[in-house]
Amino acid sequence: MSASRRPALLSTDPELASFVAAEEVLQAQTLRLIPSENYVSAAVLEASGTVLQNKYSEGYPGRRYYEGQQNIDRVEALAIERAKGLFGVDHANVQPYSGSPANLAVYLAFAKPGDTVMGMALPMGGHLTHGWGVSATGSWFRGVQYGVRADTGLIDYDAVRDLALAERPKLIFCGGTALPRTIDFAAFAEIAREAGSILVADVAHIAGLIAGGAHPSPVDHVDVVSTTTHKTLRGPRGAMLMCREEHAKAIDKAVFPGLQGGPHNQTTAGIAVALHEAAQPSFTAYAHQVVANAKALAAALLQNGFDLVSGGTDNHLILIDLTGKDVPGKIAAKALDRAGIVVNYNTVPFDPRKPFDPSGVRIGTPSLTSRGLSTEHMPLVADWIARSVDAAAKGDEQALAAIRAEVTDLMAAFPAPGLPLS
Numbered sequence: 001m002s003a004s005r006r007p008a009l010l011s012t013d014p015e016l017a018s019f020v021a022a023e024e025v026l027q028a029q030t031l032r033l034i035p036s037e038n039y040v041s042a043a044v045l046e047a048s049g050t051v052l053q054n055k056y057s058e059g060y061p062g063r064r065y066y067e068g069q070q071n072i073d074r075v076e077a078l079a080i081e082r083a084k085g086l087f088g089v090d091h092a093n094v095q096p097y098s099g100s101p102a103n104l105a106v107y108l109a110f111a112k113p114g115d116t117v118m119g120m121a122l123p124m125g126g127h128l129t130h131g132w133g134v135s136a137t138g139s140w141f142r143g144v145q146y147g148v149r150a151d152t153g154l155i156d157y158d159a160v161r162d163l164a165l166a167e168r169p170k171l172i173f174c175g176g177t178a179l180p181r182t183i184d185f186a187a188f189a190e191i192a193r194e195a196g197s198i199l200v201a202d203v204a205h206i207a208g209l210i211a212g213g214a215h216p217s218p219v220d221h222v223d224v225v226s227t228t229t230h231k232t233l234r235g236p237r238g239a240m241l242m243c244r245e246e247h248a249k250a251i252d253k254a255v256f257p258g259l260q261g262g263p264h265n266q267t268t269a270g271i272a273v274a275l276h277e278a279a280q281p282s283f284t285a286y287a288h289q290v291v292a293n294a295k296a297l298a299a300a301l302l303q304n305g306f307d308l309v310s311g312g313t314d315n316h317l318i319l320i321d322l323t324g325k326d327v328p329g330k331i332a333a334k335a336l337d338r339a340g341i342v343v344n345y346n347t348v349p350f351d352p353r354k355p356f357d358p359s360g361v362r363i364g365t366p367s368l369t370s371r372g373l374s375t376e377h378m379p380l381v382a383d384w385i386a387r388s389v390d391a392a393a394k395g396d397e398q399a400l401a402a403i404r405a406e407v408t409d410l411m412a413a414f415p416a417p418g419l420p421l422s
């Protein structure tokens with residue numbers, strides 16, 4: 001249906017073209033609930049696939065190591081201005097290749113190998129790059145970890161403070177990949193001040209909610225804000241680092257020449273477009289709708305008898321705890337996939353099972369909200385999830401196929417941004 005959108009690719013490499021076309025169909029027909037994914041607009045897709053790709057631009061606007069930057073400088077300067085305006089920051093670096101290299105640049109800017117750094121433990125909802133052992137950040141630095149309380153599923157700020165004062169880490173990371181609740185940036189700032197630490201808010205997941213006013217901003221509380229651009233912010237795969245003027249030089253030097261070579265100019269262009277879109281009133285409405293949908297979905301899941309980590313959500317993300325069900329996370333996730341509902345299995349705090357076969361399923365509402373689904377659809381989504389998990393327990397493939405047909409039907413009525421009409 002859509003290969004003809006790319007006639008040159010189709011004629012040069014029909015095999016690869018067929019994979020892309022199949023992915024378009026998959027993204028159109030399925031209910032995508034992975035909370036770190038989204039659908040970029042057609043405008044972002046167009047900006048991300050341009051001849052800006054052909055240009056080397058090591059350095060920063062006005063200070064490059066290559067000539068011929070007349071247009072590239074304007075693209076990057078525009079992205080920077082828009083990031084500063086949208087988030088209300090002094091300084092923005094739009095060059096990090098993705099969220100993980102962006103975080104590594106923060107280490108390079110402020111810490112030396114062997115220094116103590118503090119972040120949320122991966123199984124509690126933190127990110128690998130916050131000093132977790134299997135990550136470079138956990139082997140080149142000495143990572144110490146905080147978590148959530150067993151009784152509430154909420155960050156234990158008293159324990160965070162005790163750990164910070166005992167360890168005096170160079171860096172403290174707040175933010176994560178599986179946190180369904182609002183992060184208290186002011187509380188982290190107080191702790192970082194007492195401990196003499198640089199505070200980094202990694203808002204990769206919630207940047208779009210912050211831009212749209214649906215989650216408090218860390219900007220007035222932290223030293224550095226790190227974010228990806230491709231999650232709730234709905235831009236191309238990339239990242240940004242934002243900070244006050246005092247840290248601008250250190251951050252820029254760490255990204256280039258510290259860690260990276262030439263920036264991906266085609267991505268910078270896509271980021272600029274996404275930031276422009278995120279500054280529109282329609283994006284504010286989108287961000288609030290993402291949260292409203294997540295709250296409605298959480299309520300409907302609770303009604304269906306599911307346990308949710310922390311009992312619900314304040315943002316775009318829900319962590320279903322299947323410990324009390326007969327079906328572990330991976331089996332549930334794979335059954336949901338067969339039913340046309342795309343999620344990821346995930347550890348839950350204090351998970352009795354192993355990370356590669358954990359007890360949880362992580363879902364979120366950014367993608368379905370981009371397609372225009374609203375709170376009225378969430379009971380149906382919860383019902384599909386409940387029936388799929390039931391079917392997984394019984395090994396009922398027919399039931400999964402039936403759900404898949406219902407999902408495909410509903411999705412056909414909600415065309416996704418950036419995809420050809422199904």
Ligand SMILES: *Cc1c(COP(=O)(O)O)cnc(C)c1O
Pocket residue numbers: 036098099100101103126127129175176177202203204205228238
């Ligand atoms: C997604 C994410 C990252 C990493 O981003 P990549 O682009 O996958 O490298 C870092 N931190 C947090 C909190 C994330 O959610």
